[in-house]
Amino acid sequence: MKKPIIQFENFGFKYRSQAQPTLHDINLTIYEGEKVLIVGPSGSGKSTLAHCINGLIPHSYKGEKTGSLKMNGQEVYNQSIFERSKMVGTVLQDPDSQFIGITVAEDIAFSLENDCTPQDEMVNRVSQVAKLVEMDEFLSASIHHLSGGQKQRVSLGGVMVDNVDILLFDEPLANLDPATGKHAIDLIDDIQKETNKTIVIIEHRLEDVLHSKVDRIIVVNEGKIVCDAIPNELLSSTVLEENNLREPLYVKALKYAGCEVTPEIEPEHIHKVKVENCKDKLQSWFEAINAKKHSSNEPIALELQNISFGYDSDKQILHNISFSIQKGEMISIVGKNGAGKSTLSKLICGFERPSTGKILLNGRDITDDSIKERAEKIGIVMQNPNHMISKHLIFDEVAFGLKVRGIPEKEIEERVEKTLKICGLYPFRKWPINALSFGQKKRVTIASVLVMNPEVLILDEPTAGQDFRHYTEIMEFLVELNKLGVTIMMITHDMHLMLEYTPRGIAISNGEKIADDTAANLLTDERVIKKANLKETSLFELALRSGISQPREFVQQFIHYDREVRHRWQ
Amino acid sequence: MAVEMLSYIDKKSPIHSLTGATKLICLLLWSFTAMLTYDTRILLFLFVASIVIFKISKIKLKEVSFVLLLILTFLMLNNIAIYLFSPQEGVGIYGTKHVLWDLPGRYDLTAEQIFYQINITLKYFVVIPAALLFMVTTQPSEFASSLNRIGVSYRIAYSVAIALRYIPDIQRDYRNIALAQQARGIDLSRKEKLSRRLKNAAAIIVPLIFSSLERIEVISNSMDLRGFGKNKKRTWYRARPFKVGDYMAITFLTVLFIVSIIVTFHDGNRFYNPF
Numbered sequence: 001m002k003k004p005i006i007q008f009e010n011f012g013f014k015y016r017s018q019a020q021p022t023l024h025d026i027n028l029t030i031y032e033g034e035k036v037l038i039v040g041p042s043g044s045g046k047s048t049l050a051h052c053i054n055g056l057i058p059h060s061y062k063g064e065k066t067g068s069l070k071m072n073g074q075e076v077y078n079q080s081i082f083e084r085s086k087m088v089g090t091v092l093q094d095p096d097s098q099f100i101g102i103t104v105a106e107d108i109a110f111s112l113e114n115d116c117t118p119q120d121e122m123v124n125r126v127s128q129v130a131k132l133v134e135m136d137e138f139l140s141a142s143i144h145h146l147s148g149g150q151k152q153r154v155s156l157g158g159v160m161v162d163n164v165d166i167l168l169f170d171e172p173l174a175n176l177d178p179a180t181g182k183h184a185i186d187l188i189d190d191i192q193k194e195t196n197k198t199i200v201i202i203e204h205r206l207e208d209v210l211h212s213k214v215d216r217i218i219v220v221n222e223g224k225i226v227c228d229a230i231p232n233e234l235l236s237s238t239v240l241e242e243n244n245l246r247e248p249l250y251v252k253a254l255k256y257a258g259c260e261v262t263p264e265i266e267p268e269h270i271h272k273v274k275v276e277n278c279k280d281k282l283q284s285w286f287e288a289i290n291a292k293k294h295s296s297n298e299p300i301a302l303e304l305q306n307i308s309f310g311y312d313s314d315k316q317i318l319h320n321i322s323f324s325i326q327k328g329e330m331i332s333i334v335g336k337n338g339a340g341k342s343t344l345s346k347l348i349c350g351f352e353r354p355s356t357g358k359i360l361l362n363g364r365d366i367t368d369d370s371i372k373e374r375a376e377k378i379g380i381v382m383q384n385p386n387h388m389i390s391k392h393l394i395f396d397e398v399a400f401g402l403k404v405r406g407i408p409e410k411e412i413e414e415r416v417e418k419t420l421k422i423c424g425l426y427p428f429r430k431w432p433i434n435a436l437s438f439g440q441k442k443r444v445t446i447a448s449v450l451v452m453n454p455e456v457l458i459l460d461e462p463t464a465g466q467d468f469r470h471y472t473e474i475m476e477f478l479v480e481l482n483k484l485g486v487t488i489m490m491i492t493h494d495m496h497l498m499l500e501y502t503p504r505g506i507a508i509s510n511g512e513k514i515a516d517d518t519a520a521n522l523l524t525d526e527r528v529i530k531k532a533n534l535k536e537t538s539l540f541e542l543a544l545r546s547g548i549s550q551p552r553e554f555v556q557q558f559i560h561y562d563r564e565v566r567h568r569w570q
Numbered sequence: 571m572a573v574e575m576l577s578y579i580d581k582k583s584p585i586h587s588l589t590g591a592t593k594l595i596c597l598l599l600w601s602f603t604a605m606l607t608y609d610t611r612i613l614l615f616l617f618v619a620s621i622v623i624f625k626i627s628k629i630k631l632k633e634v635s636f637v638l639l640l641i642l643t644f645l646m647l648n649n650i651a652i653y654l655f656s657p658q659e660g661v662g663i664y665g666t667k668h669v670l671w672d673l674p675g676r677y678d679l680t681a682e683q684i685f686y687q688i689n690i691t692l693k694y695f696v697v698i699p700a701a702l703l704f705m706v707t708t709q710p711s712e713f714a715s716s717l718n719r720i721g722v723s724y725r726i727a728y729s730v731a732i733a734l735r736y737i738p739d740i741q742r743d744y745r746n747i748a749l750a751q752q753a754r755g756i757d758l759s760r761k762e763k764l765s766r767r768l769k770n771a772a773a774i775i776v777p778l779i780f781s782s783l784e785r786i787e788v789i790s791n792s793m794d795l796r797g798f799g800k801n802k803k804r805t806w807y808r809a810r811p812f813k814v815g816d817y818m819a820i821t822f823l824t825v826l827f828i829v830s831i832i833v834t835f836h837d838g839n840r841f842y843n844p845f
Contacts, residue, residue, distance in 0.1 A: 054795060055795075056791055056794065056795070059794060060790070060791055060794060081794050081795065081797075082797050082800040085794075085795050085796060085797050086797075089795075090795050092788065092791070092792055092795075094788065097785055097788040097789060097792075098788060098789065098792035099792075100732070100735075100789070100792065100793060100796075100798075101711060101807075102578070102709050102710060102711055102735065105807060106711055106807050106808060109807035110793075110796050110798075111796040111797050112805075112807070113804050113805050113806060113807055114796065114797040114798050114799070114800050114801065114804050115797060115800070115801070115804075116801055116803055116804055116805050117805055118805065119805060119806075119807070119809060122805065122807055123807075126807070142580075144738075158796065159795075159796070162796075162797075346749070349749070349753050351749045351752075351753075371749070371752045371753055372752065372755055372757065374753075375752070375753045375754065375755050376755075378753075379753070379754075380750060380753050382746065382750050384781065386777060386780050386781050386784060387743065387746055387747050387750060387777050387781055388747070388750050388751070388754075388777060389776075389777060389780075390751070390772060390773040390774070390775075390776040390777050391776075400754065400756070400773065401754035401755050401756070404754075404755050404756050404757065404766075404770065405755050448754065449753075449754065452754070452755070
């Protein structure tokens with residue numbers, strides 16, 4: 001019999017500022033050495049659950065609790081956060097914002113410093129831990145200069161140094177490119193095997209976490225635990241779909257094809273799933289669905305010719321990049337963290353000037369146009385909506401850009417109202433912005449750019465941190481805009497997004513364009529996947545394993561079919 | 571634009587290799603010296619010395635030019651304000667009046683006033699490069715540990731260090747926000763009227779405040795989770811013992827301080843009077 005390490009019994013929690021409890025009737029036991037994944041849509045209470053485990057509730061977030069929370073058999077709810085931090089180590093979601101030290105060694109040592117550990121002991125301990133997370137060669141490197149994956153290793157080191165029993169990961173995959181995310185999951189797995197710690201992962205990218213074995217998955221929604229099962233059972237049920245969570249694509253494909261997904265076929269991993277009995281069904285499903293092929297001959301909206309750029313003359317960030325986007329197209333720019341994707345958007349908007357090359361809009365050279373002049377035609381939406389919102393009311397925020405341009409009051413009103421209607425925000429126009437959810441705020445920022453009637457819209461990670469429902473909402477909204485004739489360019493790490501919504505993708509690696517092809521081709525091309533830190537889609541693997549002769553087409557067809565099904569259900 | 575202002579610049583120099591505590595003590599002594607004296611000879615000496623120290627540190631003027639320019643602008647404004655509010659201050663101090671240029675009312679330009687204001691300016695030139703140098707040659711955590719070493723509570727010391735540590739991040743946020751707002755047509759350049767520009771500046775300040783608050787929440791959670799503030803004391807991973815250089819620097823600055831005080835006050839007056 002395994003020893004329980006975390007026990008929630010009839011546990012409930014209500015934040016002081018809220019009328020309704022965020023968590024109720026939580027009964028959950030996690031055993032020593034287990035690896036548990038907690039999933040749930042935004043606002044489901046999964047972060048609150050995490051805060052209860054690591055002690056931020058009640059230390060930083062006050063409220064009322066009911067029931068009990070035990071760790072190692074002892075009631076711990078009122079334990080101080082310092083005692084708790086000796087038991088539970090937390091890796092927060094954004095590695096960038098949780099660093100305290102400047103160098104790797106200092107950051108790992110932070111918790112030891114707070115314990116008044118003597119210096120020589122500290123140095124020993126830090127080097128041990130650094131070895132464990134494979135950062136021992138970077139001890140004196142500045143954290144700022146590390147890659148996303150390395151940063152995550154450092155933050156993991158920073159909590160491992162305490163010799164905690166439980167490691168809690170709060171959305172470890174957010175902000176990581178697909179390949180780095182995969183490494184992060186591998187790393188967590190290795191650490192667990194080596195140290196036999198209890199691991200709790202909170203994440204909504206289910207398929208990515210399932211890349212390595214998970215003992216149990218807990219589904220949380222509306223403050224309750226709706227499912228507590230082993231992966232094979234959960235994936236065979238309809239729980240994920242009912243709770244607005246994305247099923248792994250290969251599981252979805254099997255279900256669409258009418259195959260029965262049961263725990264016996266082991267759907268928890270694409271390499272394991274037994275497809276023998278499904279082959280025929282998949283094949284006939286594939287033959288039955290017919291995606292429309294459309295090629296267009298629209299004029300070119302935006303064109304980059306031989307663009308190079310570097311902040312210093314000796315260090316180039318972008319080399320000789322050329323591509324063109326047709327009017328009304330929707331494309332993705334993908335690639336490693338730090339490959340130069342954001343720089344590219346800065347160049348297009350005129351925030352930076354290319355050192356060589358030309359940018360053309362509708363055939364006109366705009367390389368020398370100012371930010372303001374380009375803004376008439378090209379709109380940019382930043383990743384974090386809080387970086388753009390400066391007004392109190394939604395109407396004022398959307399009207400702001402027009403007001404500063406001195407457009408007459410009457411016209412402003414008309415245009416803003418029209419835009420708000422398109423964005424589905426009209427009923428909220430008199431609302432204060434801070435009453436909105438993150439996804440709605442994102443819409444406000446899109447609306448505030450859209451109101452200027454841009455021909456080209458650039459979005460940086462439009463769906464980062466969104467659950468499946470909000471993701472679908474935002475993306476379907478962008479599709480609508482696209483149909484109205486707005487050319488859309490997206491910078492993203494989300495391979496699903498690229499596959500599903502943008503027929504074409506451009507992959508960038510080390511400042512160079514390495515591919516410009518259909519999304520399905522990019523995600524099935526090993527060379528591109530490797531160079532641009534992407535991840536092969538599980539659909540491709542499924543098609544290969546089921547002996548489908550045209551695996552790439554299979555991927556394409558699935559995406560098409562899936563979107564239509566979801567569209568009908570909305 | 572990739573250059574961040576006021577953040578640590580990594581170089582190998584004798585200044586960089588001093589411990590943070592030494593640098594802090596030296597900076598304090600240096601500032602006291604400059605603040606207490608109005609003796610032009612000492613100020614001139616300190617000014618030359620600060621140029622030499624700057625050279626030794628291998629920090630290039632270019633790397634701090636933005637902040638330097640900003641401060642110089644304030645210095646200009648300060649000088650103008652002094653003249654506007656107290657045009658005969660120098661006459662009061664030095665006790666003589668050499669009018670160089672007759673101006674209406676009390677605004678006669680006197681040699682004494684010019685000399686007095688030159689002294690003020692010199693003080694700035696003595697203190698500012700030293701302070702800048704301290705900031706760009708001391709890592710924030712080292713700065714915190716040095717504050718802690720001279721007796722400041724480590725909680726306060728660390729919050730100062732964290733603030734310094736986040737200057738580059740906040741600058742980056744600022745730049746991103748400013749660019750995004752400009753792309754919406756919000757003009758902050760001189761082409762706009764001042765009143766309008768101030769209003770437009772709010773479009774950057776408000777998001778900046780909110781995003782900074784977000785940052786603060788995350789970092790303070792992260793610090794709590796790793797046991798910050800648990801004990802009355804803490805140790806420092808990067809703590810370094812004093813070396814010969816540190817003792818030398820402190821001795822030198824102490825001697826400088828004492829000598830300048832003696833020179834300044836030996837005739838009972840803080841001002842050196844050439845008139």
